[in-house]
Amino acid sequence: MKKNKDMIAFFFKFVIPYWHYGLVVLAFMLIGIVTSLVFPYVFKVIVDEALPAQDYEYLVMLVSILLGITGLNLILSFVSYYVYNWINNRVVNDMRSTIFEHLLYVPFEFHQKTKTGDLVHRINNDISIIKNFLTSSAFNFLHSCLMLLGLSSIMAYLNVKLFLLCLIAAPIFIANLIYFRPKIKNVTEERQKERSELLSFFVERLGRVLLIQSYNGYEIEKNILDKRLSTLMGLNLRNVFYSASMGTISGGVRAAVPASILLIGGYQVIMGTMSLGSLFAFLQYFSRIFSPIQSLNGLYVSYVRTTVSMRRILDLMEIPAASSKSNPQVQPFAFQDRIRFEDVHYAYGKQKIVENLDLELVKGKSYALVGPSGCGKTTLLHLLCGFVHPQDGRITIDGVNIQDMEIQDLRNHIAYGTQTPLLYHDSIRANISYGNSEIHMVKRVFNAMGFENLSLDTLVGDQGTKISGGQQQRIALARLLLKKGDIVLLDEATSALDSESESVIYDLLRSHYRDKTILVVSHRWATIQKVEEVICLSDGKVAEQGTPEELMQKRGVCWRLFQDQYHKSFESNRELREAESLEHLALSER
Numbered sequence: 001m002k003k004n005k006d007m008i009a010f011f012f013k014f015v016i017p018y019w020h021y022g023l024v025v026l027a028f029m030l031i032g033i034v035t036s037l038v039f040p041y042v043f044k045v046i047v048d049e050a051l052p053a054q055d056y057e058y059l060v061m062l063v064s065i066l067l068g069i070t071g072l073n074l075i076l077s078f079v080s081y082y083v084y085n086w087i088n089n090r091v092v093n094d095m096r097s098t099i100f101e102h103l104l105y106v107p108f109e110f111h112q113k114t115k116t117g118d119l120v121h122r123i124n125n126d127i128s129i130i131k132n133f134l135t136s137s138a139f140n141f142l143h144s145c146l147m148l149l150g151l152s153s154i155m156a157y158l159n160v161k162l163f164l165l166c167l168i169a170a171p172i173f174i175a176n177l178i179y180f181r182p183k184i185k186n187v188t189e190e191r192q193k194e195r196s197e198l199l200s201f202f203v204e205r206l207g208r209v210l211l212i213q214s215y216n217g218y219e220i221e222k223n224i225l226d227k228r229l230s231t232l233m234g235l236n237l238r239n240v241f242y243s244a245s246m247g248t249i250s251g252g253v254r255a256a257v258p259a260s261i262l263l264i265g266g267y268q269v270i271m272g273t274m275s276l277g278s279l280f281a282f283l284q285y286f287s288r289i290f291s292p293i294q295s296l297n298g299l300y301v302s303y304v305r306t307t308v309s310m311r312r313i314l315d316l317m318e319i320p321a322a323s324s325k326s327n328p329q330v331q332p333f334a335f336q337d338r339i340r341f342e343d344v345h346y347a348y349g350k351q352k353i354v355e356n357l358d359l360e361l362v363k364g365k366s367y368a369l370v371g372p373s374g375c376g377k378t379t380l381l382h383l384l385c386g387f388v389h390p391q392d393g394r395i396t397i398d399g400v401n402i403q404d405m406e407i408q409d410l411r412n413h414i415a416y417g418t419q420t421p422l423l424y425h426d427s428i429r430a431n432i433s434y435g436n437s438e439i440h441m442v443k444r445v446f447n448a449m450g451f452e453n454l455s456l457d458t459l460v461g462d463q464g465t466k467i468s469g470g471q472q473q474r475i476a477l478a479r480l481l482l483k484k485g486d487i488v489l490l491d492e493a494t495s496a497l498d499s500e501s502e503s504v505i506y507d508l509l510r511s512h513y514r515d516k517t518i519l520v521v522s523h524r525w526a527t528i529q530k531v532e533e534v535i536c537l538s539d540g541k542v543a544e545q546g547t548p549e550e551l552m553q554k555r556g557v558c559w560r561l562f563q564d565q566y567h568k569s570f571e572s573n574r575e576l577r578e579a580e581s582l583e584h585l586a587l588s589e590r
Contacts, residue, residue, distance in 0.1 A: 007310040008134075010317075014094050015134050018087045022139070025087070028080040029143050035069045037150045040284035042066055044158075047277030084135070092131040099123055099313060105321035108387035117200025122316060125195065126309035133306035137299055144292035144299070151289045158282045159274060162261055166286060169253045177297060180246045185304040187242065191235045192308050198228050207463075243301075250297075254290055261286060322386065322407050331400045333409045335486045338362050339384070339517070344393035346379055353379045355540040357393070363486075366510065366518040368528040368548075370561060371537035377521045380537070381489045384519075386410055415485030415513070417493030421476035423464040429456035431475050436482040445478045448508060450501070469496035477505060481512055488518040499526050506530060525565035534558060 015022070042062055050059040100123060103111075156163045205212065205221055212221055261283060268274035341359040345352075354376040361367060369377050382388045383395060386407045394401050402410055423431050428451075433442045446456055451474060454467070464472040473496045480493070488509070494502040506527060510518070522528055529548045536544040536551065536558040543557045551558035 007307065007314055010314065011095075011130055011134055011310060014091050014098075015087075017094075018090060021083055021087050025080045025084050025139060026142070028076040029139060030146070032073055032076050032080075033143065033146050033150060035073055036147075036288075037154060037285075039066060039069055040281045040288075041154065042069075043284070044275075044277035044281035047280060048275045049277075084139075088131060088135045091135055092127060095127050095131060096123055099127065099316060102317060102319075102321065106316075106319045107322045107389075108382065110319055115200040115204070117203035118196045119316075120203065121196040121199045122309075122312050125199075126192070126312050129306055129309040130313065133302050137302065137306075140295055140299055144295040147292040148289065151285050151292075155282060155285050155289075158278050158285070159265065159268070162265055162282055165260055165264065166257060166289070169257050172253050173250065173293060173297075176246055176249045177300065180242050181300065181304070183242045184239070184246075184301055187235055187238045188301075188305045189308050191232070191239060192305070192312070194228070194232045194235055196312075198232060201225070201228060246297075250290075250294070258283065258286060329404055330406055331404050333397070333405055333413050334400070335363060335397050335413065335517075337398050339487070340396045341380075341383075342394050342396065344383065344390045344395060346376075346383060346388060346391055353540055354383070354390075357541055359535065359542055359545075361517055361519065363517050364515045365533060366531040367520065368531040368534045369519055369521045369537065370523070370528060370534060370558060371543070372561070375537040376540045377537060378491055381416070381491055381519070381521065384487070384489065385414055385416055413486045414489060415480045415483040415487070416489045417476055417480045417491065419492035419495055421464055421469075421472040423460050423472060423475060425462045426460065427456065428454060428458050428460060428475055431460060432456075432478045432482065434479055436479075438482070441482055445481045448481075449474045449478045449505070470498075470501070473497060474505070477509070481509070485513070486516055488513050488516055490519070491521045492523070494522075494527070499524065502527060503530075525562045528562070536561070 042065055046059060046062050049055075050062055103119065103123075152163070155166065201224070212218065261279075265274060265279040265282060269276050269279055339361040341357050344354055344357040346354040353374075357376070357380070359380075369380065371377055379388070383390060384402070386402060389403060394403070396402065397405075424434070428446070429442060432446060436442075443456070451471065454471065458467070460467050460472070460475065464475075467475075473494060477493060480488075490509075494505060497505065502524065503526060506520075507530075510530070518531070520527060520531060528534055532547065533545060534548050534551050535542060536556075538557050544551055544554065546554070552562070
C-alpha cells in the first residue's frame with residue numbers, strides 16, 4: 001500500500017504546478033452539484049404546491065428557476081470542461097517530456113536489452129492512462145463523495161424509512177466490488193503486458209520487412225501474430241466477463257430497489273403519510289445516487305490499471321542516468337598524453353567479450369583495430385565512449401578514470417562513426433548539422449564529401465531508405481567531420497564505400513583531425529595500411545600490436561586475417577611500379 005501511495009505522490013508532482021487551475025474546475029464542480037440537487041426539489045414543489053393551488057404565476061416562476069439552473073449548468077460545464085482538458089494536455093506533455101529526456105540519459109546497455117516497442121508503449125499508452133487518472137481521479141472522487149453526501153441528506157430529509165431501505169443495497173455493492181476487484185487487477189496487468197509485447201512485435205517486424213519478403217515469411221509472421229492476437233482477445237474477453245458480471249449484479253440491485261421504493265412509497269402516498277411530489281423527488285434522487293457509486297467503482301478499476309502503468313513508468317525512472325554529476329570527485333575532460341585500458345573485463349551475460357585487456361593509445365597517433373568477428377572491437381569503442389562500463393579494471397585518460405568524468409563532457413570530445421548510419425527521416429542538411437548548425441561549415445563539408453545528384457534539402461527517408469548505403473555513410477561521416485572531437489572512433493564507418501572513395505574520405509578525415517587520436521575498425525587492408533599502428537584483438541585480448549608492415553612480416557594473427565588482401569595489394573603495387581618503370585624507360589629512349 002505504501003508503495004502505491006509513493007507512486008501516486010511521485011506522479012502527482014506533475015499535477016501540482018496547475019493546482020490554481022484545478023481550483024477553478026473544483027469551484028464550478030461544487031456549484032454544479034448544488035444546482036443539480038435543487039432541480040428535483042423544485043419539481044417536488046411544483047407537484048405539491050403550484051399545481052394543486054392552480055397558481056400559474058408560481059408555476060412560471062418555478063419553471064424559470066429550472067431553466068436558469070439548466071443554463072447555468074451548461075455554462076459551467078463548458079468552462080470547466082475546457083480548463084480540465086487544458087490541464088490534461090499540459091500534464092501529459094510534461095510527463096512525456098520528462099520520461100523521454102530521462103530515457104535519452106539512461107545507459108546505452110539498457111537500450112540494448114530493451115525492446116523499442118515496449119518503451120514506445122510506456123511513453124504513449126501508459127502515460128495516457130496515468131494522466132487520465134491523475135487529472136480526473138481527485139475531482140471525480142470529490143465530486144462523487146459530495147454528491148453522495150448531498151443526495152443522502154436530501155433523501156433522509158424527504159423520507160427516513162425509504163432512505164434506510166436504500167442502504168440495504170450498500171453491502172451487496174461492497175461484496176460485489178470485493179469479489180471482482182482482484183480478478184480485474186490481475187487481468188489488467190496481463191492485458192497491459194500483452195499489449196506492450198504486441199506493439200514491440202509490430203515495431204520489430206515492420207522494421208524487418210526486407211527480411212520477411214526475402215524469405216517469403218508471410219505465413220510465419222501471420223501465425224505468430226494470430227497467436228498473439230488470440231492471447232490478447234482471451235484477456236479482453238476475461239476482462240469483459242468480469243466487468244459485465246459486476247455490472248449485471250449492480251444492475252439487478254438498481255432494478256430491485258426502485259421497485260421496492262414504489263411499493264412502500266406508493267403505500268405511504270395512498271395512506272397520506274407522504275406527498276406525491278416527495279415520492280417523485282425521492283425517486284429522482286435515488287436514480288442519481290448510482291452515478292457517483294459507479295463512478296467510485298470505476299475509479300477503483302482505473303486505480304488498479306493506473307498502478308500497473310505507474311510501476312512500469314517508475315521502473316524506467318529508477319534507472320540511474322548515465323551521469324557522473326553525483327560524484328563529488330568528477331573531473332573535467334583533458335587529453336594531452338595517452339589513453340590506457342588497464343586489465344579491462346567486460347561480459348554480456350555469461351559471454352566474455354573483453355578479458356584482461358591492456359592497451360595504450362597515444363595522443364595524435366592513428367590506429368586500426370582488427371580481429372575476427374566477436375573479438376570485442378565494437379565493445380572496446382563502446383567502453384571508451386562510456387556506453388558500457390568495465391566490470392573490472394579501468395579506462396583512464398591522462399591517469400583519470402573516465403568514470404570520474406562527466407559523461408556528457410567525455411562524449412563532447414569523441415567523434416564516433418558507426419557501421420550502420422544513424423539517420424533521421426529528414427533532409428541531408430538536418431542530418432549533417434545535427435549538433436552543429438554552422439551553415440557555412442555544413443555546406444563546406446557537404447561539398448567535400450562528393451555527393452552526386454543530391455542537394456542539402458534531399459530527404460533521406462526512414463532510416464535512409466531513399467538513398468544508397470554509400471550515401472548514407474557519407475552523410476554520417478559529414479556529420480562526424482563537423483564534430484570537434486579529440487578522439488575519433490570509426491567502426492566500419494566506410495564499409496559501404498568503394499575502396500577509392502574510402503581512401504579519399506579517409507585522407508579527408510586524417511587531414512581534418514590532424515594531431516587527433518584516430519581509432520579505426522576495418523576489414524580492408526587498404527584502410528589499415530594507412531594507419532601508424534595496428535591493434536589485433538583475439539579472444540578479447542590484444543594479440544598483436546605494431547605497424548602494418550611489422551605485423552604482416554610477423555605472420556601471426558593479423559597476417560592470417562589479411563594475407564589475401566595483402567598479397568593482392570602487393571601484386572597490384574608491383575604491377576603499377578613495373579608499368580611506371582616501363583613508361584619512364586620509354587620516355588628516356590625518346
